[in-house]
Amino acid sequence: MTDQIPQVIQRHVFSVIVDDEAGVLARVVGLFSGRGYNIDSLTVANVNKEQGISRITIVSSAVPQILEQIEAQLNRLVPVRKVVDLTSTGPMLERETALLKVNSTGEKRIEALRIADVFHAKTIDATLQSFIFEFSGTNEEINNFVELITPLGLIEVVRSGVVGIARGSKAIF
Amino acid sequence: MLQPIPKVQDEPHTDKRVVSKINGADILVKALRDQGVDTVFGYPGGAVLPIYDAIFKQNDIRHILVRQEGGAVHAAEGYARSTGKVGVVLVTSGPGATNAVTGLADALLDSIPVVCFTGQVPTHLIGNDAFQECDTTGITRPCTKHNYLVKDADKLARTIHEAFHVARSGRPGPVVIDIPKDVQLTPGEYVSPAQVTHKTYQPKTMPELDAIERAVELIADAQRPIFYTGGGIINSGSKASESLRKFARMTGYPVTSTLMGLGAYPASDPQFLGMLGMHGTYEANLAMHGCDVMINLGARFDDRVTGKLSEFSPNSKKIHVDIDASSINKTIVVDIPIVGDVGVAIEQMIKVWEKKKHSANKAALAKWWAQINEWRAKKCLAYKKSDTIIKPQYALERLRDLTKGVETFITTEVGQHQMWAAQFLHFDEPNHWMTSGGLGTMGYGLPAAIGVQLAHPGKLVIDVAGEASILMNIQEMSTAVQYRLPVKIFILNNQWMGMVRQWQELIHGGRYSESYTAALPDFVKLAEAFGGVGLRAKTPAELDGVIKQMMAVNDRPCIVDVCVDEKENCYPMIPSGRAHNEMILNSDQDISSKTPDEGLVLV
DSSP states (O other), rough: OOOOOOOOEEEEEEEEEEOOOOTTHHHHHHHHHHTOOSSSSSEEHHHHHHOOOOOEEEEEEEOOOHHHHHHHHHHSSSTTTEEEEEHHHOOOEEEEEEEEEEEEOHHHHHHHHHHHTTOOOEEEESSSSSEEEEEOOOOOHHHHHHHHHHGTTTTEEEOOOOEEEESSSSOOO | OOOOOOOOOOOOOOSOOOOOOOHHHHHHHHHHHHHOEEEEOOOOOGGGGHHHHHHHHHHEEEEEEEHHHHHHHHHHHHHHHHHSSOEEEEESSSSHHHHHHHHHHHHHHHHHHHHEEEOOOOOOGTTOOTTOOOHHHHHGGGGGGEEEEOOOHHHHHHHHHHHHHHHSSSSSOOOEEEEEEEHSSSSOOOOGGGOOOSSOOOOOOOOOOHHHHHHHHHHOOOSSSEEEEEEHHHHOHHHHHHHHHHHHHHHHHEEOGGGTTTTSSOTTSSSSEEOSSSOOOOHHHHHHHHOSSEEESOOOOOOOHHHHGGGGGGTOOOEEEESGGGGTTTOHHHOOESSSSSHHHHHHHHHHHHHHTTOOOHHHHHHHHHHHHHHHTOOOOOOOOSSBBBBBHHHHHHHHHHHSSSSSEEEEEHHHHHHHHHHHHHSSSSSSSEOOOSSEEEETTTHHHHHHHHHHTTTTEEEEEEEEHHHHHHHHHHHHTTTTOOOOOEEEEEEHHHHHHHHHHHHHHHOOOSOOSSSOOHHHHHHHHTTEEEEEEEHHHHHHHHHHHHHHHOSSSSEEEEBBOOOOOOOOOOOOOGGGGGOSSTTTTGGGGGSHHHTOOOO
């Protein structure tokens, strides 16, 4: 009689508020590897020095039952203060920053600059042969930008991983 | 919103406050005393010498010297499981810590509260591959509930009190505190348990009343209900067992139990259907399969219990009470999840039941019991008796009957004997049955029995063992002799790793790969060599006399070598990968054709 939840893989963004103590990231990462959950992206940084709090954003793709498990399992960790599944709690924003090094000359160099301009990417370094662009956007926007700029001499990419926050006036902690 | 974080003793020391400092090792001993610890199981070594020095200078805490660190953790588990208190372990760095890992993993899976102190090389040597150094917190992270590396003596007392809180609160489990040797020798500030509250770890124990009310509604409307009870009831405390008994009597509903929950509901009660699962009773498993309302109280839908998930109790509404939210909807999706202490939940269910003046549907229940009694009439635990050879089931029946009326604590190793013990020894009280259910650790039973005996001097403590399992921690005989512990080791000796042999016989074409122990010791002489008593029973006629002799030993351990039928298999059995209603009752049924290919990969 129990209705089984449909088993469709979904991508969810989790915010995890943790005590900034030794080994806490290892606990979170170990939980994912030990239980076979997938990590698409992970970022972590201290957000409150005074109270010693760090915020981890994890993007994971899984079926709903596993996503529910991920939230429950994260909550079980002793230094975890709060877990919020941003994707299922309401409208949210996610951003990722990429730095892209493009080596080209002539037409390609001009086209690279033009594309960067269209995407509102910032040029943060330039030589006569190269540019470094800084670009922030959603995961998908970065993918699009990378795709367009690749044939124009892209030689190196670094991405920050996704950070996310719920829309509206309420704070999650 | 997060709760405001209480400021915990974080203010810096002012000149006005006189803080007397004691060194880390003394802090540890004082903290244990303040936590009410009376017994520590351990083994000394270089990195814990200061702590052993502190133990030497006091008399409040008794140290039990085991023979291998793994034994210390199992002993602490036995102590904890039989008392409801936290078990405490003290071992050295490196191999001391790694030897403890199995016990920690065992305590994690069975939710046993244990605090394990490990020595560590001095802070300045950490990371240098020093002598007897290992990354203890790294190694134990996935097999503990939580762990700590304490680098500051001022934080030691608080960490210890926190660790006890974490170990015993919510779903209990093992906690490791790794203490570098220099911290043990550095003066630090002592704080008492009352001064410490954990800043974040405050597990939810009160269930939502709304969910309880919906659950009671469902329970009252049930036509074919069953209580599926687990180890959570034991962990919740004796009051939870009392509440379960009361609620079961009020409703008149059948009760089954997991391996870990045995004793929470009296086995001698007619409403008890016996254990469920792979080697559970026919009536329990068929009732689970056929029920319309399943009331899971403190169990976790373990794979040994559910069998094939897609065919698990297909037509029931399910209520699941668990203190660990991650256990809910993990493998089985339930209709009414209730997060909280199972004892509190049952109490609230009783209150709602009484308040709403519910009563069971008598006609439907009578029909359900008639069906259950039909299943019971199969007598699924029946076995072929023999006058010439001891059947393992018979040995346990005699053990049960001859210990009747004597308060008895049973521990087990892992394998066939464990399942037979669960089936044939009847437990009427909680905390009297200690077994490695989740991890399935061979070698658990003897050290666990030592822990139980220390907690319950003068009581009858029996480790039901197999001859293969007992050899995994046989060194603990020496511990038992040292402390004059009259633990009884009742070996069902069939010369095989029985459960391995059974699976090889049933689903691997009788290819008995490495499951026979070709050179077993003489267990009678072995017992004597350790300074214990050794007895042997070779025929059914000798058995009663040997058991009586065993029970009369009261000042040292006693090994009983019961030579049992080596061909006997453990039935009934759900073939791996099959559903509850596909049980096999005895060897007359072919099991290999019943085991699907996907079952072969399951353990």
